[in-house]
Amino acid sequence: MPSHSPANGHCVHASPATVLIVDDEKVIRELCAQSLKEYRVLQAGTCEEAVRLYEREHVDLVLSDIVMPGGSGIELLRQIKALDPNATVIMMTGFADKETLLKALKEDADDFINKPLNLLQLKTSIEKALGRKALKKELADIKRSDELKNTFLSLVSHKLRTPITGISLFLQNLQKGVFNPEDASFEQNVVLASEEATYLGQLVSDLLAFSQVMVSGSDVHKSPCVVNEIIADVLLKCREVHCNFGVDVDVSSCDLPPVLLDASKIRFALLQVIDNAFKFSGEHGHVAIRIGCHRDTAFIVVSDSGVGIPETEIPKVFEKFYQVDPDHTGQIRGFGLGLFYARDFIRQHGGSISLASEPGLGTTVTITLPLQ
Numbered sequence: 001m002p003s004h005s006p007a008n009g010h011c012v013h014a015s016p017a018t019v020l021i022v023d024d025e026k027v028i029r030e031l032c033a034q035s036l037k038e039y040r041v042l043q044a045g046t047c048e049e050a051v052r053l054y055e056r057e058h059v060d061l062v063l064s065d066i067v068m069p070g071g072s073g074i075e076l077l078r079q080i081k082a083l084d085p086n087a088t089v090i091m092m093t094g095f096a097d098k099e100t101l102l103k104a105l106k107e108d109a110d111d112f113i114n115k116p117l118n119l120l121q122l123k124t125s126i127e128k129a130l131g132r133k134a135l136k137k138e139l140a141d142i143k144r145s146d147e148l149k150n151t152f153l154s155l156v157s158h159k160l161r162t163p164i165t166g167i168s169l170f171l172q173n174l175q176k177g178v179f180n181p182e183d184a185s186f187e188q189n190v191v192l193a194s195e196e197a198t199y200l201g202q203l204v205s206d207l208l209a210f211s212q213v214m215v216s217g218s219d220v221h222k223s224p225c226v227v228n229e230i231i232a233d234v235l236l237k238c239r240e241v242h243c244n245f246g247v248d249v250d251v252s253s254c255d256l257p258p259v260l261l262d263a264s265k266i267r268f269a270l271l272q273v274i275d276n277a278f279k280f281s282g283e284h285g286h287v288a289i290r291i292g293c294h295r296d297t298a299f300i301v302v303s304d305s306g307v308g309i310p311e312t313e314i315p316k317v318f319e320k321f322y323q324v325d326p327d328h329t330g331q332i333r334g335f336g337l338g339l340f341y342a343r344d345f346i347r348q349h350g351g352s353i354s355l356a357s358e359p360g361l362g363t364t365v366t367i368t369l370p371l372q
Contacts, residue, residue, distance in 0.1 A: 018039065018040040019036055019040070020041075020043075020050060020053060020062045021033060021064075022043075022044045022047070022068075023045070023064070023065040025065075026045065029043045031119075046069075046070050046071065047072070047075060050076055054080055054083060054087075059087075060088065061129055061133070063089075063092065063113075063122075063126070064076055064089060066092065067094070073093075074103050074104055077091065077104060081107060086140075088110050088130070089109055089110055090109070090110055091111070092113050093113075093115065094114070094115035113125055162196075163196040163200040166193065166196040167196050223260065223262075225259055225261040226259075227256050227261075227266075228253050228291060231251070231270060231274075231291065234270045237271065241278075246285075247281050247282075247283075247284070247287055248287070249286075249289070251289045253292075254291060254292050259298060259371055260372075261369070262349070266346075266349070268341065268342070269341070269342035269343075270342075272339055273353075274287070275338070276304075276338070277303070277365075280306030285304060285305045286305040287302070287303070287304050287305075288301075288304075289302050297370060298369045298370075298371050299368050299369075300368075300369075301366050301367075303363070304363055304364075306362050307359065307360065308362055308363055309358075309359070314355060317339055317355055318339050318353075319340060320337060346369070349369055350369075353368075354366050
């Protein structure tokens with residue numbers, strides 16, 4: 001299993017793999033558990049109990065008998081593979097008949113162990129199965145990483161090409177003498193080209209920010225921070241970026257004690273949330289920020305009077321590359337990575353982020369952070 005990094009950035013040893021032993025004979029379960037002390041062992045005496053455990057607990061490998069009263073191991077194998085197609089399941093059987101083995105193979109069993117059990121063979125089979133599982137995961141992660149990289153490069157190419165095309169067309173027309181400097185249309189085109197150049201600069205800045213984000217990974221470097229000051233800095237930056245003083249901003253704060261935070265990561269997360277509030281509030285909208293605390297938790301609530309998000313879209317907003325497109329233009333600016341990393345950074349601090357919205361009634365994002 002992968003190791004987990006605690007909040008202070010120091011690494012800890014990987015947790016032991018979890019093995020679920022399923023057999024109606026308690027003595028068999030206990031003997032197997034005794035020989036697998038290097039693992040975290042769970043036990044179930046029936047298929048029904050095993051499924052409940054698998055749904056509730058993190059399980060790396062299932063070791064199941066095939067013949068059990070109240071439901072066979074083949075049925076359990078089928079149910080677990082339905083819950084998790086990548087599940088690793090080793091079958092124990094005292095009946096090595098061809099038909100039973102074929103059924104288990106058809107349901108994608110990973111290995112077989114004959115009864116009476118050889119405990120050395122049992123340990124070896126589990127080690128090999130977990131090794132294969134780790135390798136499969138690594139290969140899947142590499143494939144997923146390649147897919148994300150290709151998607152991101154395609155997205156970057158598309159996003160950069162749009163403003164570059166606008167600026168290029170303006171310069172070509174200017175070079176050919178298409179524009180008359182005395183016409184009002186000339187000034188309008190200058191303004192449009194300037195806006196595209198500004199947007200291009202923002203995209204490059206975003207790319208640099210995301211590259212730093214990706215490099216930082218799960219490392220968290222905490223120091224005492226004043227949340228109100230971070231939010232004030234973020235608000236100032238949003239004002240500068242959007243240059244939209246028609247948006248009314250209301251900030252309600254309380255005196256929070258300094259909080260141990262990775263300032264750069266929390267600033268990044270807050271910037272994504274508050275920037276979206278400005279982006280979708282229109283020319284004369286309203287953005288409200290409320291800062292408070294309850295017991296040992298600080299909360300930051302950011303609300304806007306924007307277009308809102310349909311209920312069906314809300315579960316997607318924290319996914320990579322997803323962008324809310326209320327007008328269905330396909331021209332939403334940005335890369336669709338902000339909220340994905342915002343949630344990741346807040347979770348690294350032991351906090352949470354949630355979103356509530358209705359079309360036409362705006363959006364409210366609530367962030368919680370532990371004070372201790």
